[in-house]
Amino acid sequence: MSSTSVSMTVNGKSVTKEVPARTLLVSFLRDHLGLTGTHVGCDTSQCGACNVHIDGKCVKSCTVLAAQADGASVTTIEGLAKGDQLHPMQAAFKEHHALQCGFCTPGMIMTGVALANEKSNPSETEIREYLEGNFCRCTGYHNIVKAIETGAKAMRR
Amino acid sequence: MREFSYHRPKSVADAAKAFSSKSEARYLAGGHSLLPAMKQRLNAPSDLIDLSAIKDLKGIKIAGGEVVIGAGTTHAEVAHSTEIKKAIPALCVLAEGIGDPQVRNRGTIGGSLANNDPASDYPAAVLGLGATVVTNKREIAADSFFKGLFETALEDGEIITAVRFPIPEKAGYAKFAQPASRFCIVGVMAAKTKSGVRVAVTGAGPGVFRATDIEKALASSFSAGASLPAVKASGLSSDIHAGAEYRAHLVGVMAKRAVAAAG
Amino acid sequence: MANPNGIGASVRRVEDNRFITGRGTYTDDINRPGQTYGWFVRSPHAAAKIKSINAKKALAMPGVIAVLTGADMAADNIGGLPCGWLVKSKDGSPMKEPGHPPLANDRVRHVGDQVAFVIAATREGARDAADAVEVSYEPLKAAVDAAAALKPGAPLVHDDVPGNLCYDWEWGDKAKTDEAFKNAAHVTKLKVINNRLVPNAIEPRAAIGEYDRASDRYTLYTTTQNPHVIRLLMGAFVLHVPESKLRVVAPDVGGGFGSKIFHYAEEAVVTWAAKKTGQTIKWTCDRSESFVTDAHGRDHTTEAELAMDKNGKFLGLRVHTIASMGAYLSTFASSVPTYLYATLLAGQYSTPAIYANVKAVFTNTVPVDAYRGAGRPEACYILERIVENAAREMKLDKTEIRRRNLVPAAAMPYMTPVALQYDSGNFAHNLDVGLKAADYAGFAKRKEASAKQGKLRGIGLSTYIEACGIAPSAVAGALGARAGLYEAAEVRFHPTGTVTVFTGSHSHGQGHETTFAQVVATKLGVPFENIEIVHGDTDRIPFGMGTYGSRSIAVGGVAIVEACEKIITKSKKIAAHVLQTTADKIDFEDGVFKDKASNKTMTIAEVAFTAYVPHNFPHDTLEPGLDEQAFYDPKNFTYPNGCYVCEVEIAQDTGEVSIASFYAVDDFGKVINPMIVEGQVHGGLGQGIGQALLEHCVYDHQSGQLISGSYMDYAMPRADNLPSFNVSTTEVPCTHNVLGVKGCGEAGAIGAPAAVMNAVVDALSNLGINHIEMPATSQNVWQAMQGATKKAAD
The missing domain is CATH 3.30.365.10 (Aldehyde oxidase/xanthine dehydrogenase, molybdopterin binding domain)
Structure with a gap:
């Protein structure tokens, strides 16, 4: 068994684990750390249900080895809220009914936060284009776009 | 994925050394082609040599009429580079259109070129702008780098370290994306360079190629209004998204759009 | 509107709180003690005979627990997957229902057909071993397009279905229609293809099979829209296990769109294998696998x-x-x-x-x-x-x-x-x-x-x-449905006035936890936040038919209203007892019972408390408790x-x-x-x-x-x-x-x-x-x- 030692900061906490080299970051988060908010929806790096932030950049955790994230700081959906206080993007998703089954939602919110960090006042077109790597089968994206618009605005405050 | 051993060398030399000592090693750059293939078990290397910790592979430099991009530079870094935007804006446009934001945050120019997916964008930039691929062993001119479907001039174990793009007078890129994968059905880089007009086409065939007839037509007038010769369908790819005839047609349309984008 | 969270209000969803914070519980999020992992060996051929399956190498690999095949299932008398609706051809003959074994026996009939099930300590280990299972196939010609499959000489998908024809059905009045065409001034003709689709709920299917030897009970966690339907079909037709020994749980489900209605082979296999191997087994579908196993649409x-x-x-x-x-x-x-x-x-x-x-x-x-x-x-x-x-x-x-x-x-x-x-x-x-x-x-x-x-x-x-x-069951039954199409609900008051509603509908994105609570809040005048909606667990909810065909509010929601009506009827009796009058003199509005004669009132929470603390109930005429069930079968x-x-x-x-x-x-x-x-x-x-x-x-x-x-x-x-x-x-x-x-x-x-x-x-x-x-x-x-x-x- 080819294993490797991995250390990283996840949602502000340092973790070190010995894992098989083939462990994907998403599996490290879900199976080794119990952070099941990050989901797997495809195997071709397209759906974005697994999106997390590595050192502030939004990435598909199903296409990154845990070993590649060694030494990095990872933020998952579980790391956005401060205690009971929702992150503005989370609050905007609820307010605008931007989720139905909820499965794509964590990845959508992580993408929304990343966009807002890049562009504080994204247009509808910019939001739709930025969502190229996130599939939602429930909402037709209409309310997701509205939520990200609102969430980005709220993040500016 | 099948099991493998993971290595993360700090220098190009160490990476090459690690590669040569393993039976079926593969270099891992951004991993956005290799890891999905490994997940499908279409690819099962014994060892993965992660190039991401090698500082020498990073960075963007503009000097001597060239844009030099380290092989480990991500698509997002190219897309957002203000220096590149000034020197070769078409390169930023191209990088901005690769995959999606998450893919662009991981995928690298070196990885993309070494993989040479026939539907990927970067080969059109390298060939269309007449770039030079720099490796740990030599420099390879764009015209001799691409060898068809997933094949390049790279030797076993050779590592791309940087790509040198001569700054053109003007250049434009236009892409018609495959609706599912958003890879190229056709991508065209059209450039007016010191050495003449270059038009490179990706996606349409089994590998990137220069559309010489279109280059000739544009040589006399590099303008959106130029009349371009029809592209022949023979030799072009066909799949469920686009037949060869349609691809041939799109090469013409995208070439026009690329020239228009070049301004 | 007395209740700001009642019918007609755009109440923000209760369920969102867990989903936006990453605290949903989808099937693959559940990890059971000692859990092992399953992976299916699937057919790479559209049509082939299976000549042999050799699992020796796979079984020798580290962590591999078992490799199960159709022969193992046959030895345990496991049945085929049933079809729930009988359609008859225009000549009156029943549709052809060829066998649908959960693991293939001697033939595979589509790319992705299940051939063997590998159980190992880890998911990747199970997949490694699945790659090592040697299956020898004799490929056969495939019938791919439906129209071509009908033509004489087309390859047969099932040897016992001539011409690949399942049924040749008709509807409407042919003679009258033909007559109408004779009198037409103009006839417009059109040939169209309705393209085949892959449903693609973003959550891939998953199932966990568990067996408890002490109670001889099975538990199946699965990504379904209708847990009772799965329990019925799997228990009665496939595994031959009494429903009382079978619990099916559909936790948070990440979209269905129909594709998670059906009883799939994988559900039966993990449940059966759990007992056979004494292991708790989790199977999670890859997206590429779901493309060749989830039922498609249209075509x-x-x-x-x-x-x-x-x-x-x-x-x-x-x-x-x-x-x-x-x-x-x-x-x-x-x-x-x-x-x-x-x-x-x-x-x-x-x-x-x-x-x-x-x-x-x-x-x-x-x-x-x-x-x-x-x-x-x-x-x-x-x-x-x-x-x-x-x-x-x-x-x-x-x-x-x-x-x-x-x-x-x-x-x-x-x-x-x-x-x-x-x-x-x-x-x-x-x-x-x-x-x-x-x-x-x-x-x-x-x-x-x-x-x-x-x-x-x-x-x-x-x-x-x-x-x-x-619905309704009577009409559906007359048309060949082998199931009833009502819905069940139970409204249970707790002594302190909070309410749990058990519904047979299943929410996998529809927001029932919110909508149904709005209905109950309006009907019973209970504060919205005091109402909890429970669904998706056959051990908790009454026998329900689940969610599909846009039926949840129209059938499930109405069932809840009927249960609420029963609650009101019972509550009036309790109020009448306390207020020393008769039930017919009691009015109910916005959660308050009022004696029309004396104007004395009692809130529904007070009624509930009295129901569970019946210190002076006349037990010959008034039962304690406030908990009512309704089955609603629409007209x-x-x-x-x-x-x-x-x-x-x-x-x-x-x-x-x-x-x-x-x-x-x-x-x-x-x-x-x-x-x-x-x-x-x-x-x-x-x-x-x-x-x-x-x-x-x-x-x-x-x-x-x-x-x-x-x-x-x-x-x-x-x-x-x-x-x-x-x-x-x-x-x-x-x-x-x-x-x-x-x-x-x-x-x-x-x-x-x-x-x-x-x-x-x-x-x-x-x-x-x-x-x-x-x-x-x-x-x-x-x-x-x-x-x-x-x-x-x-």
Whole structure:
């Protein structure tokens, strides 16, 4: 068994684990750390249900080895809220009914936060284009776009 | 994925050394082609040599009429580079259109070129702008780098370290994306360079190629209004998204759009 | 409205709190003690004989616990997967129901068919071992396309099904319809393909099988829309396990769209294997695997003819459809192209004579079953496409031909010639509202503006009606359903006045935890936040039929209301006892019981407390407790209906189609939560537009390999493919349920494809193009334009 030692900061906490080299970051988060908010929806790096932030950049955790994230700081959906206080993007998703089954939602919110960090006042077109790597089968994206618009605005405050 | 051993060398030399000592090693750059293939078990290397910790592979430099991009530079870094935007804006446009934001945050120019997916964008930039691929062993001119479907001039174990793009007078890129994968059905880089007009086409065939007839037509007038010769369908790819005839047609349309984008 | 969180309010969803913080519990999020992992060895061939399976190498690998095959299942007398709806051919013979073994025996019949099940300590380890299982196949010729599979000499999917024909069914009055055609001034003909789709809920299917030796009980956690249906089918037909020994849990489920209704082989295999190996086993589907195992949708080829008099009044409709069933009959496959399809061919029109003939065909492809809309989108598509072409041929405006044929509101209830009785609806009103919203009158100007940009612009309409709230049991039973189609609910007060509602409906995105609580809050006057909705666990809820066919509010919601009524009846007795009067003197409003004579009152919370602390109850006439159950079996289907208006732009140089605008006007009857209803419409439109422009499940015609087998080739609608939607509702209450509700889940997916395609054809009609198949990809449109230009030149 080819294993490797991995250390990283996840949602502000340092973790070190010995894992098989083939462990994907998403599996490290879900199976080794119990952070099941990050989901797997495809195997071709397209759906974005697994999106997390590595050192502030939004990435598909199903296409990154845990070993590649060694030494990095990872933020998952579980790391956005401060205690009971929702992150503005989370609050905007609820307010605008931007989720139905909820499965794509964590990845959508992580993408929304990343966009807002890049562009504080994204247009509808910019939001739709930025969502190229996130599939939602429930909402037709209409309310997701509205939520990200609102969430980005709220993040500016 | 099948099991493998993971290595993360700090220098190009160490990476090459690690590669040569393993039976079926593969270099891992951004991993956005290799890891999905490994997940499908279409690819099962014994060892993965992660190039991401090698500082020498990073960075963007503009000097001597060239844009030099380290092989480990991500698509997002190219897309957002203000220096590149000034020197070769078409390169930023191209990088901005690769995959999606998450893919662009991981995928690298070196990885993309070494993989040479026939539907990927970067080969059109390298060939269309007449770039030079720099490796740990030599420099390879764009015209001799691409060898068809997933094949390049790279030797076993050779590592791309940087790509040198001569700054053109003007250049434009236009892409018609495959609706599912958003890879190229056709991508065209059209450039007016010191050495003449270059038009490179990706996606349409089994590998990137220069559309010489279109280059000739544009040589006399590099303008959106130029009349371009029809592209022949023979030799072009066909799949469920686009037949060869349609691809041939799109090469013409995208070439026009690329020239228009070049301004 | 006394209750700000009651019926009619856009209450923000209760369930969102866990989903937006990453605390949902989907099946794959559940990890049981000592859990092992399963992986399926699947057929790489569309058709083959299995000559041998050798698991020696696999079993020798580290961590491998077992490799199970069809032979092991046969030895345990495990049954095949059943089909829940019997359809009879026009000659009276029952449909062909070939065996559907959970693990293949001697034959595989589609790429992805289950061949063996590997159990190991880790998921990757199970997959490693699955790769090492040696299966020797003798490949056979495959029957891939349904129409070709019907032809003499086609390869047989099942040796015992001659001609691959599952059934040859008919509906409507053939003689009367033929007569109508004889008298027609004009007949419009159209052949259309309704493209095969892959449902693609973003959560891939998963299942965990667990067996407790101490209690001899099985637990199956699974990604299903209807846990009791799975328990019944799996227990009674496949595993032969008493239902009392079987618990099926459907926790948070990440979308279904029909594809998670069906009882799948993997559910039976993990449950059976759990006992056989003494292991708790988790199986989670990969996306590529779901492409070749989740039931697909649609896949019809239809020839339709519409007979009209000289004024464009419809006289008759004749439809011949070939429907692919795939390799086996999935749970409700047989009902989709029959009772959910031909019964809707009247649409919103008063066509007096309709005849449909449907041939269902086995092919060496993944089974085809219900997908959002199920049969009704196919009916709407053929009808609205032919009506649009008829208008063009009759030189009538597309709105005018519809107006001349719409069933008037005054005709309700209206009996169609295809056996449905529409209870309510104002179709002409919806059309008016839709046309006004979309500024139909201003289209010519917009077309001109688009032309200046080098773009062809088209406008398309569709009107749709669907039969929802799938029920009633008596009707369904008469039509061949092997299950009842009621819904169950239990409303349980706790002593302190909070309420738990147990529903047989299942929420996998629909927001029942919110909507149902709104209904209960309104009916019982209990604060919204004091109401908890429980669903998805056969050990907790009464026997329920689950969620599909837009039935949750219209059947499940009404069941809850009925249970609430029983609560009120019982509470009045309790209040009467406490207030020293009789129940008939007690009024109930907004959570308060009042003695009409004395004006003394008691809140429902006080009643509940008294019910559980019955210190001085007259036990001969009054039972303690406040907990009521209801099973609701409706009198009729419900009939949501609406009008959609779509505008598209087509790039002349590439053929690329983009949606310029989309207007939806829907009559869902009474709306409980407008925000949630709008969301349901958006989602349905997304899928409907996806079918029209992007999605296409493509098999290689010869080999039966799935070409569009991942998101690299199956084009899912993304945010930048879709427009902002303009949606509104008109409320004509359903006349036969107490809530007046009709259901809203499928509307968008039913009405959108025709609206989009009518717009595409409208944009191209000047070129002489009168039809384009879905999906209207850039290439399809470009080729049509090329063909038209060439034809014009010739």
